[in-house]
Amino acid sequence: MSKLEAGQRMTVEWRGRPIWILSRTPEMIERTEALGADRLADPESTEPQQPSYADGPLRSIKPEIGVIIGICTHLGCSPLFKPEPNAEGVGVDDWPGGFFCPCHGSRFDLAGRVFRNVPAPINLEVPPYRFESDDVIVVGEDEETA
Numbered sequence: 440m441s442k443l444e445a446g447q448r449m450t451v452e453w454r455g456r457p458i459w460i461l462s463r464t465p466e467m468i469e470r471t472e473a474l475g476a477d478r479l480a481d482p483e484s485t486e487p488q489q490p491s492y493a494d495g496p497l498r499s500i501k502p503e504i505g506v507i508i509g510i511c512t513h514l515g516c517s518p519l520f521k522p523e524p525n526a527e528g529v530g531v532d533d534w535p536g537g538f539f540c541p542c543h544g545s546r547f548d549l550a551g552r553v554f555r556n557v558p559a560p561i562n563l564e565v566p567p568y569r570f571e572s573d574d575v576i577v578v579g580e581d582e583e584t585a
Contacts, residue, residue, distance in 0.1 A: 440504075441574040448520050450509065453566060453578045457509035457517060460576060463549060467522065468503065470535040471549045472496050480553045481562055488512075488551075489565035490581055498550045498565050506568045506576060507551040511540040513559040518547060538563070 443449050445464045450457050463471070474496070476482040482496070489498050499505050509517050518538035521529055529539045529546065537548040546554040551563030567581040 440576060445503075446522060448522075451578065453508075458566060458578050459505070459507045459509045459520075461505035461507065461549065463497075463503050463505060467536060467549050468497065470524065471537075474535060474548055474552075478554055479548070480555045480557075480560075482552060484552065484562055486561045488562045490567050492581065493565045496550060496552075498552070498562075500568075500570065504576070505550060506565060506578065508564040508566055509538075510563070511542070511545050511559055512553065512561045512563060513540065513543055513545050513557075516540050516542040518545065518563075522549065 440449065440460055443460065443462045445462050448459050448461045450459055484498055493499055511518050518540040521539045522536045524536050525534050535548060537546060539546050543558045545557040545559035547563050553559045553562050566578050568576055568578045569581050571577050
């Protein structure tokens with residue numbers, strides 16, 4: 440991920456599924472952490488959609504790097520990356536940036552947490568992963584199993 444710049448997302452494949460690796464800017468982190476529980480269906484990620492080490496509002500090991508399975512938890516579509524606040528086509532006021540599934544209107548923040556009142560029932564999944572170095576992420580393994 441050495442070529443991944445702040446604010447960008449890259450996609451890799453693991454077990455036939457798209458894995459998004461997101462380099463979050465300080466502004467993206469701030470917007471994501473500032474989202475109120477009143478806007479999110481599961482802000483504390485109590486559903487088991489991530490490893491225990493990927494907890495907190497950013498659901499990641501390092502705040503600036505997100506690793507998320509890019510499959511909507513509603514019907515398996517692949518949401519669009521809409522990182523900018525108030526991005527066009529999302530259909531809500533005060534959009535903080537995140538992922539939008541145009542098929543049925545589900546929305547997720549930049550940590551993959553699902554918004555309230557959308558078809559998707561739970562947050563996007565975070566796969567097991569670990570950092571081999573500052574530039575290499577190994578998906579499918581974590582520190583305990585490596």
